[in-house]
Amino acid sequence: MMFFIPLVLFAASLAAAAPATSSPVDQTTHTFSNSSSPVYFNYGGGRVLANPEITPIWYNVTKELQDDLIKYYKAIVTSAWMDIFTEYNTPTQTIGKGSVLPAINYEGKIQRALDDFIDIREIIRQMVREGTINPNQNSYYAFHVSPYTNVTQYDLTICYSGLGAYHGCAYSADISTLDCVPYGVIASCYFDDNPNTADSVAHGASHEFAESVTDADPGTGWVATIDGAGGIELADYCGGPNIPQDNAYGFVTDPSNQKWAVSGLWSGADQRCVVGKPKNPITRKPTTPKKDTVNAKINYGSPLQSIEITPIFYGPNVTYSSEMADTTILSPHQVTWTSWQNILLRQWGGESPYHLDLSPRL
Numbered sequence: 001m002m003f004f005i006p007l008v009l010f011a012a013s014l015a016a017a018a019p020a021t022s023s024p025v026d027q028t029t030h031t032f033s034n035s036s037s038p039v040y041f042n043y044g045g046g047r048v049l050a051n052p053e054i055t056p057i058w059y060n061v062t063k064e065l066q067d068d069l070i071k072y073y074k075a076i077v078t079s080a081w082m083d084i085f086t087e088y089n090t091p092t093q094t095i096g097k098g099s100v101l102p103a104i105n106y107e108g109k110i111q112r113a114l115d116d117f118i119d120i121r122e123i124i125r126q127m128v129r130e131g132t133i134n135p136n137q138n139s140y141y142a143f144h145v146s147p148y149t150n151v152t153q154y155d156l157t158i159c160y161s162g163l164g165a166y167h168g169c170a171y172s173a174d175i176s177t178l179d180c181v182p183y184g185v186i187a188s189c190y191f192d193d194n195p196n197t198a199d200s201v202a203h204g205a206s207h208e209f210a211e212s213v214t215d216a217d218p219g220t221g222w223v224a225t226i227d228g229a230g231g232i233e234l235a236d237y238c239g240g241p242n243i244p245q246d247n248a249y250g251f252v253t254d255p256s257n258q259k260w261a262v263s264g265l266w267s268g269a270d271q272r273c274v275v276g277k278p279k280n281p282i283t284r285k286p287t288t289p290k291k292d293t294v295n296a297k298i299n300y301g302s303p304l305q306s307i308e309i310t311p312i313f314y315g316p317n318v319t320y321s322s323e324m325a326d327t328t329i330l331s332p333h334q335v336t337w338t339s340w341q342n343i344l345l346r347q348w349g350g351e352s353p354y355h356l357d358l359s360p361r362l
């Protein structure tokens with residue numbers, strides 16, 4: 001889900017900037033004021049990133065920040081912070097440590113504003129098409145943006161509306177073997193104290209990474225409904241309004257003794273946010289939810305055996321391929337339509353309408 005800038009973010013930044021002071025890890029038992037305790041996350045059957053591979057994508061961020069973030073990601077993917085993920089294995093996937101792949105510098109024109117649906121997903125899709133990136137089942141793309149570009153997701157602008165960072169999955173079933181490509185968007189803000197250090201974005205960067213590991217395609221992996229709010233992911237429950245703040249963040253120490261701030265992550269076993277392995281045994285075992293079989297019945301008439309589609313594109317620059325691929329229009333989970341789109345693409349460049357047989361699927 002989205003990462004809203006919590007007040008502790010600033011506390012985390014300050015504390016981490018002074019490595020001599022260790023993290024104020026609260027070990028007391030947390031009692032929720034509301035009746036939602038105990039809180040467990042449930043597995044929805046979707047993909048997790050078993051041995052996550054982080055590829056940072058730089059969108060006009062300084063060399064200084066790039067270097068620091070590489071160190072940051074290398075420190076966290078092999079750290080004990082990752083040990084919480086043993087609680088979020090699935091019946092078919094075991095989450096282990098991760099790795100950091102060479103970063104990619106965005107080479108296109110740098111814009112002053114990027115919209116998630118219009119621009120960022122399309123940049124990722126374009127990188128897949130061009131072969132700049134070749135995502136696999138473990139890939140996670142950390143898209144880091146300079147303070148000189150505003151990023152909006154829906155009607156929220158990162159840094160200016162409480163939104164600190166978010167993650168998503170860019171539809172790619174039509175152009176790769178993956179349904180979608182998991183990515184996080186982490187922008188630096190003008191008001192960061194140290195905008196060119198990983199510390200300035202550490203909380204958001206680790207938050208989105210952790211949630212991509214456990215819920216690669218948001219809403220399909222490990223999520224919870226808490227106090228009526230659905231789609232809560234495990235870092236969401238460790239910081240933010242009305243949710244537990246203890247261990248909302250912590251630190252990991254790399255081999256050179258440098259401390260790096262990380263988001264706390266929810267442990268169902270401990271019923272608290274933790275940095276590292278839960279203290280209590282993990283007793284709950286996830287099951288893969290049964291898929292519903294829906295049988296449709298024709299009331300009258302007869303189903304179409306073949307459908308002739310003749311798209312009419314108005315104007316020279318119809319960006320229909322990404323729009324049609326947009327999962328908000330037609331989810332790939334509902335219909336397998338890769339072939340449909342490929343045919344449409346051919347149709348666009350070709351002369352005659354084609355015949356499409358959808359009947360076996362619909």
Ligand SMILES: *[C@@H]1O[C@H](CO)[C@@H](O)[C@H](O)[C@H]1NC(C)=O
Pocket residue numbers: 112113147148149150157160
């Ligand atoms: C980003 O948005 C804020 C708030 O609307 C505005 O003040 C700022 O100038 C914008 N920055 C850029 C680079 O457009």
Ligand SMILES: *[C@@H]1O[C@H](CO)[C@@H](O)[C@H](O)[C@H]1NC(C)=O
Pocket residue numbers: 060061062110111112146148149
């Ligand atoms: C890229 O970042 C630099 C600072 O590192 C800034 O001066 C420049 O305006 C940015 N470019 C664009 C197009 O936003």
Ligand SMILES: *[C@@H]1O[C@H](CO)[C@@H](O)[C@H](O)[C@H]1NC(C)=O
Pocket residue numbers: 033034227242243
């Ligand atoms: C917790 O309960 C209080 C009082 O009933 C309510 O005002 C508040 O919104 C609740 N918090 C959440 C997260 O539901």
Ligand SMILES: *[C@@H]1O[C@H](CO)[C@@H](O)[C@H](O)[C@H]1NC(C)=O
Pocket residue numbers: 315316317
């Ligand atoms: C179509 O796209 C090209 C290249 O981006 C641009 O130069 C041209 O102005 C666009 N035409 C219209 C009508 O938008």
